[in-house]
Amino acid sequence: MITTNDLTKKYGGHIALDNLNLNVKEGEIYCLLGANGAGKTTTINLLLGFIEPTSGSAFINQLNVHENPKATKQFLAYIPENLMLYPSLTAVENLDYFSGIAGKKPTTTALKGFLEDAGLQPEAYDKRTSTFSKGMRQKVGIAIALAKDAKVLLLDEPTSGLDPKASNEFGNLLQKLRKKGVATLMATHDLFRAKEVATHIGIMKGGQLKQQFMADDISLSQLEKAYLNTMDYKETVS
Amino acid sequence: MLRPNFKYELKQLLRSNWLWLLCIILISLFSFATYNGLKKVEAREALIASAKAKTQENDTKMLKTLDSLEQGLEVHLKPWDLPSDPIVVGSDHPRVAAMPAADFTFLATGQSDLFAHYKKPKVYGGGIIEDFTEMTSPVQLLFGSFDLAFVIVFLLPLLIIAFSYNVLSAERESGTLRLLAAQPIGIRTWVLQKLLIRFFWLSVLVLVSLIGVLLVFKADPFTNISGLLGLLGLVLVYMLFWFALAFLVNLWVGSSAKNAVAMLGLWIGFVLLVPSMLNQLGTTIYPMPSRTLMINELRARQADATERQDEILDNYLRDHPEYAVNDTTETRNFWHGYMASQNLLRDEIKPVTDRYNAQLKKQQRWVNRFKWLSPAVTIQESLNKLAGTATSDYENYREQVLAFSEEWRAHFMPFLYNNQKFAKADYPDLPRFEYQKQDQSQMASIPMLLLISLVLFGLGFLASRNMKSGGILNQA
Numbered sequence: 001m002i003t004t005n006d007l008t009k010k011y012g013g014h015i016a017l018d019n020l021n022l023n024v025k026e027g028e029i030y031c032l033l034g035a036n037g038a039g040k041t042t043t044i045n046l047l048l049g050f051i052e053p054t055s056g057s058a059f060i061n062q063l064n065v066h067e068n069p070k071a072t073k074q075f076l077a078y079i080p081e082n083l084m085l086y087p088s089l090t091a092v093e094n095l096d097y098f099s100g101i102a103g104k105k106p107t108t109t110a111l112k113g114f115l116e117d118a119g120l121q122p123e124a125y126d127k128r129t130s131t132f133s134k135g136m137r138q139k140v141g142i143a144i145a146l147a148k149d150a151k152v153l154l155l156d157e158p159t160s161g162l163d164p165k166a167s168n169e170f171g172n173l174l175q176k177l178r179k180k181g182v183a184t185l186m187a188t189h190d191l192f193r194a195k196e197v198a199t200h201i202g203i204m205k206g207g208q209l210k211q212q213f214m215a216d217d218i219s220l221s222q223l224e225k226a227y228l229n230t231m232d233y234k235e236t237v238s
Numbered sequence: 239m240l241r242p243n244f245k246y247e248l249k250q251l252l253r254s255n256w257l258w259l260l261c262i263i264l265i266s267l268f269s270f271a272t273y274n275g276l277k278k279v280e281a282r283e284a285l286i287a288s289a290k291a292k293t294q295e296n297d298t299k300m301l302k303t304l305d306s307l308e309q310g311l312e313v314h315l316k317p318w319d320l321p322s323d324p325i326v327v328g329s330d331h332p333r334v335a336a337m338p339a340a341d342f343t344f345l346a347t348g349q350s351d352l353f354a355h356y357k358k359p360k361v362y363g364g365g366i367i368e369d370f371t372e373m374t375s376p377v378q379l380l381f382g383s384f385d386l387a388f389v390i391v392f393l394l395p396l397l398i399i400a401f402s403y404n405v406l407s408a409e410r411e412s413g414t415l416r417l418l419a420a421q422p423i424g425i426r427t428w429v430l431q432k433l434l435i436r437f438f439w440l441s442v443l444v445l446v447s448l449i450g451v452l453l454v455f456k457a458d459p460f461t462n463i464s465g466l467l468g469l470l471g472l473v474l475v476y477m478l479f480w481f482a483l484a485f486l487v488n489l490w491v492g493s494s495a496k497n498a499v500a501m502l503g504l505w506i507g508f509v510l511l512v513p514s515m516l517n518q519l520g521t522t523i524y525p526m527p528s529r530t531l532m533i534n535e536l537r538a539r540q541a542d543a544t545e546r547q548d549e550i551l552d553n554y555l556r557d558h559p560e561y562a563v564n565d566t567t568e569t570r571n572f573w574h575g576y577m578a579s580q581n582l583l584r585d586e587i588k589p590v591t592d593r594y595n596a597q598l599k600k601q602q603r604w605v606n607r608f609k610w611l612s613p614a615v616t617i618q619e620s621l622n623k624l625a626g627t628a629t630s631d632y633e634n635y636r637e638q639v640l641a642f643s644e645e646w647r648a649h650f651m652p653f654l655y656n657n658q659k660f661a662k663a664d665y666p667d668l669p670r671f672e673y674q675k676q677d678q679s680q681m682a683s684i685p686m687l688l689l690i691s692l693v694l695f696g697l698g699f700l701a702s703r704n705m706k707s708g709g710i711l712n713q714a
Contacts, residue, residue, distance in 0.1 A: 048420055070422040078420035084413030088253040089246060100242025101428075102421045141417070154420075 001026055001152050001183035002047065006056035009042050009207075016042040018207040019056065022185075024200070026151070029174060029184040031194035031215075033227055034204035040187035042207070044156050047185065048078055060152050074102070077145030081157040083137045087130030091115055091140050094129055099147040106147055117176070118143035119169055135166030142173050145182075153177060155186040159193050171197045191227060195220045203230045239423050240431055247435045260397060261443055267393060268451040271386045275344030276455055278383070282343075286336040286356050293334050293358075297665070300331055304662040324653030324660045325573045327668075328361030328646065335359060335642050335671035337635045340626030341462040342469065346387035346618070348627025353635075359643035361650050362576065386448075387621040390473055391614050392509055394444070395480045399501040401440060402484035404494040405432045411494060426702055429488050430695065437481045441474055448473070468624055468680055475687040476617045482694035489702040512612035516605050524600040532594055536587055543583045547575035554578035561655030573654055577647070602629060613687055620680035634676045642671045 002024035009017040017039040024030040032040045045051045047058050049069040058065040060072040085094045095111050106114070115125055118139040129137065138158060145153055153174075159167040167190075174184060174197045188194055194201055198215040203226060210230045213223070251257045300321045306313050307322050321327050336356035343350075406429050409415040419425055448470075452459040459466045483504055491500045543550060551574055555561055609615045622628035649669050653660055 050416075050419060070424070073420060073422035076420065078417065080413070080416045082413055083417060085417075086246070086250060086414060087412075088250050093246065093249065097242050097246045098417065098421065100245075101239045101418070101423055103239075144417075 001028075001061055002030070002185050003059040003062075004043070004047070004056065005059075007043070007046060007053055007058055008055045009039075009046060009051065010054040015207045017046065017053075020207075020209055022202070022209070024152075024183045024185055026181045026183050027178050028199045029178055029186065029197055030200045030202065031198035032185065032187045032202050032204055032209075033189070033191060033194055034187075035189075035231060037206075038204040039207040040204055041156055043204075044078075044154050044185065044187055047154055048076070049073070075150060076152040076154055077141075077148055077150035078154045079138060079141040079145070079156070079158050081160055082134065083141045083158075085129040085132070085137055085140055088128060090126045090128055091120060091132070091136075091143075092125050094140055095143050095147055098144045102148050104147055104149075111143075111147065114143040114146040115140070117146055119173060133166075135162050135169070138162070138166075138170060139173070142170075142177070145177070151182060153182050153184040153186075155184065155188075157188055158186065159188065159190055167193060191224055192220065195223055203227055205230050239428065243428070243431045244435055247432060248439065251436075251439065256401070257439065257443065260401065260440065261447065263397065264443055264447045265451060267389045268386065268448050269455070271384055271389045272344060272451050272455045272457060274383065275347070275385045276457060278347060278350070278385075279339045279344045282339055282350070282355050286334065286338060289334045289356050289358070290336070293331070296331055300327070301662055301665060304660070304665075308662060322659040322661070324650045324658070325361060327660045328650040332358035332360050333642075333646065333668065333671050335639045335673075337631075337673050340675060341458075342465050343625045343627060344457060345385065345469065346621040346625035346627050347383035347385045348387075348622035348625055348629075348631075350627045351383065353632050357639045357643075359639060359646050361647045362580070387618060387625070390476065390621065391618045394473075394477065395505055395509065395614075398440065398477060398480040398484065399498070399505060401436055402433055402481060403487065403497045403501045405429055405436070405484070406488040407492065407494040407497050426489060426699055430485060430698075433481050433485050433488070437478060441477060444473060444477065445470055465624060469621070471684045472617055472620050472624070472680065475684050475691065476613060478691045479613045479687050479694070482691040482698075485698045486694055486701070489698050508612050509614040513615045513618075516608055516611065516615065520601040520604045524597055524604060526597050526601070527594055529594070532590055535590055539583060539586055543579040543586075544576075547579045550582050551575045551578040554581065555655075558655070561652075577651065577654060580647070610686055610690070613690065616683045616687060620683040623678045623680040626675060628678070630678065631676070635673065638671070638673060642669065645669045 002022065004020050004022045007017060007020040007022075008015070020039070020043060022030065022043075032038075032043065034040050042051070046053055047060065047065060049065045049072065052066060061075045063072045063075075065072045085091075086097065089097065092108065092111050092115065095114060096106070096108075099106055099111070112122075112125055116122070120136060120139045120143065124132070124136060129140065132140070141158075155174075159170055162170060171193060174186075177184065178199070186194070186198070195215060195218075201213045201215050201218070201223065202209050203211045211226055213226070218226070303313055303315065303321050307320070313320070319326060319330070321331065334356050335358070338355075404411075406415070406425075409418060415425075418428065449459060449466075459469075484501065487497050487500045487504070491497045551570070555578075605615070609619065619628060623630070646669055649667075652658065653664075
């Protein structure tokens, strides 16, 4: 579902992403870990077609992102670190709007169903989103993905700033989507959440994918150690 | 994408109170401007009516006097005031040559601050060039009139700027743009749709409030349907031009603050600077001859003609044997010489006045050639034409008055030189002035502005063709 072949992005002399090769299949959640500037967000921006790669290619559902920008966006949903909605519209209206511009025409009942599946409390459906917390907005973002019937979910630091309960709920939602066969690529700093939700974990540094693991093959402490080793914190840890 | 954009754009505008605010502003501006315009028209019509009533009153007195004279009754008037003298009728009982207001005159003051709307050409005096340089309040001239044309040309673009400058940047700044850009849509098309939807709603507001205000103020817009459609068409294309500029700025510039500055800069450029520069360049390239020198030259020639009145009269009668038959030296008076000299003088000064007028026309032609550089100039001129207050309307009126002035003088020449008295029976034959409004199409501006707007929209697409979403997402 998500494939990158030697994907590279340079800004002048600075290499933001260096020959990234990734493959995220249906029903997989791939967490990209790394410090700021490691290339996680650049990867997501390239997959969204927001920026052009210097070399290499990115594919969503076997379509080249940069050759078919609109077609690939039919299949994907994106939740940025701070998902913002139209504050003067309600949750249902925001969902209707974003589904509508994506070419879907769900009924109001269906819209409310998506919000319910995303875990939003029913009393919030018809409230303007200007009063929504970040967690509630993220749930509307998930509902947008559901309404769009997205096959690929791209998440950029989705749990940063969320309280543990909201973060846990978000993790559960991702698991639900995984079971529906959605391929998810999540950029995060949160090792604990990554270990909790991911099927695969990759650690990036300086634009390169340094290590990859199957989440089930590694414990949280091993992941932490591997992360810190990659970040050159070896001395501090020992 | 259009359906959800249309539906939710309206919801957001209504909930943010933008449309209500615009509605109040538009109704207030249109009301005040229409009221002002109608008051001006009323004042103009009242002046003309008063002048005509006075003329009617004088005519009644004159006819009574003529009747008494013809019945051999005694009248208590000085010999030089008797209306049986044709020169007295030509001088003291002139006709009113009025330029009545058109259906949409309240729309644009135009040149009406500079020119009078009625003249009373006489057989002698300043009739040679007619004085068309009267002015009203210089303060009003300095600030302009608050009429509908002012609201449309100057203020409406400011409302459009406030309504459209941040369509894209607000999305970027509020964070919704990243979510939008992740949808299978083109951001440029999305911006275009948002602006066209706003154009649509603002157009509805403008047209409804404008027609509503005109009806409330009893300006009777439906009595001249083609004029009304012309007005609405002009307003719509002018608004479209500003929305097209907003499209360019939204895609090209960046943050809301920069967009606002850019749009205001364009407003200053198109509404204030370009018209002023066109005018300045016109007067520099085609400088007007000094009016003072022209007047001095006219006076010198007049003085010369006065000195040579006898000689001129002899020449005149030689050229008009039909008058010479009745000429006897005894019956000659001041007027015989004076009128003959005036005829000659008119021929002599024609090149001087023609030179002045030709230069003025060159200036106007120059401005006309480049008026497309400023849609404000184009629209103002079209509104003035619709209102019948354009330079060309006053030029047309001036020419008609001069022709009538000529006809008025010529009417009394046979009386004067045949030594014939003016009788009551001659009254119905007095020349009358009927202003003929020239047919001017103000619609040429509509396709021109439409074309300019389409070019701007096309430029927006072309210029941002290579700008990927990332560029649009990260502009600052």
